Amino acid sequence: MNCCAPTSVNMDDATLELAKALIRRPSITPNDHGCQQLIAARLRALGFHVENLRFGSVDNLWTRRGDSAPLLVFAGHSDVVPPGDSAAWKYDPFTPTIDGGMLYGRGAADMKSSLAAFVTAAEAFVARRPDHPGSVALLITSDEEGPAVDGTVKVIDALRRRNENIDYCVVGEPTSSARTGDTIKNGRRGSLSGRAAVYGVQGHVAYPHLAANPVHQMAPVVQALTATEWDTGNEHFPPTSFQITRLHADSGAVNITPERLEMDFNFRFSSQLTPEQLMARVRSTFDKHHLHYDIDWNASGLPYLTAAGPLLDVVKQAVREELDIDPCVSTDGGTSDGRFIAPTGAQVVEFGPTNETIHKVNECLDARDPHRLSRVYLSIMEKLLF
Numbered sequence: 001m002n003c004c005a006p007t008s009v010n011m012d013d014a015t016l017e018l019a020k021a022l023i024r025r026p027s028i029t030p031n032d033h034g035c036q037q038l039i040a041a042r043l044r045a046l047g048f049h050v051e052n053l054r055f056g057s058v059d060n061l062w063t064r065r066g067d068s069a070p071l072l073v074f075a076g077h078s079d080v081v082p083p084g085d086s087a088a089w090k091y092d093p094f095t096p097t098i099d100g101g102m103l104y105g106r107g108a109a110d111m112k113s114s115l116a117a118f119v120t121a122a123e124a125f126v127a128r129r130p131d132h133p134g135s136v137a138l139l140i141t142s143d144e145e146g147p148a149v150d151g152t153v154k155v156i157d158a159l160r161r162r163n164e165n166i167d168y169c170v171v172g173e174p175t176s177s178a179r180t181g182d183t184i185k186n187g188r189r190g191s192l193s194g195r196a197a198v199y200g201v202q203g204h205v206a207y208p209h210l211a212a213n214p215v216h217q218m219a220p221v222v223q224a225l226t227a228t229e230w231d232t233g234n235e236h237f238p239p240t241s242f243q244i245t246r247l248h249a250d251s252g253a254v255n256i257t258p259e260r261l262e263m264d265f266n267f268r269f270s271s272q273l274t275p276e277q278l279m280a281r282v283r284s285t286f287d288k289h290h291l292h293y294d295i296d297w298n299a300s301g302l303p304y305l306t307a308a309g310p311l312l313d314v315v316k317q318a319v320r321e322e323l324d325i326d327p328c329v330s331t332d333g334g335t336s337d338g339r340f341i342a343p344t345g346a347q348v349v350e351f352g353p354t355n356e357t358i359h360k361v362n363e364c365l366d367a368r369d370p371h372r373l374s375r376v377y378l379s380i381m382e383k384l385l386f
C-alpha cells in the first residue's frame with residue numbers, strides 16, 4: 001500500500017469523476033457495458049469522428065480528431081477481469097469508493113483511470129489548441145483481458161486496409177511499480193505457450209519392464225528444460241524465461257503406471273529468439289530422450305521494442321515535468337495490446353499507473369493518480385502535436 005497516500009482528495013477532479021463513472025459500469029470482459037459510449041459522447045462533443053467497430057461479440061471504439069499526420073493514438077481497454085469473490089472486497093467492486101486517499105474498484109488501476117485521463121487530456125488539449133496540427137485518436141477495445149482476438153488486432157487490420165497509419169501510440173496500461181511515473185515500457189517480451197502430450201505404455205507397477213512410464217521418461221526432460229539458459233537477454237530485454245504451469249499424469253489406481261502425461265508450459269522471450277527457434281530447441285530436448293510425444297503450440301505475441309525516437313523522449317520528458325520523477329524504461333511484465341500496434345511501424349510506449357493491485361481483490365489506486373495521468377497525457381499531446 002502507498003505509504004504516501006493523501007488524506008484528502010480534490011472532489012472537483014474531472015478525471016477522477018470520469019474514472020468513477022467508468023468503474024460503475026461492470027464491464028467484465030468482453031462486455032463493454034456502455035463505457036465506450038460514455039467516452040465517445042465526451043469526444044464527439046470535441047469534434048472527434050466516432051466509429052464503433054464491433055467484431056464478434058466485442059465492442060471496439062475508434063475515434064479520431066484531425067485528418068493529417070502525425071497521428072497520435074491513445075490505446076486501452078474498457079473491459080476488466082472478473083472481481084472474483086465480491087464478498088472478499090472491502091467495498092463493492094463496482095461501487096467506486098475513496099478511502100484513505102485511495103480509489104477502490106475493479107478497473108481503478110487496470111485501466112479505467114487511464115481511459116478517463118485520455119478523455120480529460122483530450123478535452124484540455126482541444127480547448128487550448130482547437131486548430132492543432134496532426135491528429136489525435138483513441139483506440140479502445142473490450143477484449144484485452146480475454147482472448148484478444150476480436151479487439152485491437154482487428155481494429156488495426158481495419159485501419160491498415162484503409163491506409164490509416166499510426167505514427168505514435170501511447171498505451172495506458174498500468175506500468176508503474178511503487179509510484180505512478182516510476183516506470184514506462186518501451187516494449188514487451190513475446191509469449192509462447194505449449195501443451196505437450198507424452199505417450200507411454202500402461203502396465204502393472206510390479207512389472208515395469210512390460211510398461212513405459214511417461215512420468216519417469218519425462219523427469220530428465222523437465223530437469224533439462226528448467227536448467228536451460230535460453231538466452232542472456234540483451235540491452236533492452238531480460239533473459240528469456242521458461243515456466244511449467246501444469247504437469248499431469250494419472251492411472252486411476254496405485255498399482256497401474258499411467259500411459260499418458262501432459263505438460264503445459266510458457267516462454268516469455270526476448271528479441272534474441274524467435275518462436276520457431278524455441279520450438280526447435282524444445283523438440284530436440286524431447287527427441288534426445290526418445291519420447292513419443294505431440295506438442296500443440298500457441299505463439300500469442302511476438303516481442304516488440306521502440307528503442308528510440310521522439311515518442312519515447314517525449315513520454316520520459318512529460319513524466320519528468322509533470323510528476324517530477326525520472327522514469328525507468330523497461331520491457332518486462334506481461335504482454336499488452338502494444339504487440340498488435342508496433343508491427344504497423346508505429347512507435348509504441350506504454351505509460352500508466354501503479355500495477356500493485358491489478359487483477360486482485362481490493363484493486364485500488366492513489367485517488368490523485370487519474371488527474372496526474374491526465375496531465376502527463378496532455379503534455380504528450382502538446383509536445384507531439386504543436
Ligand SMILES: [Zn+2]
Pocket residue numbers: 077110111144173174
Ligand atoms: Zn490492462
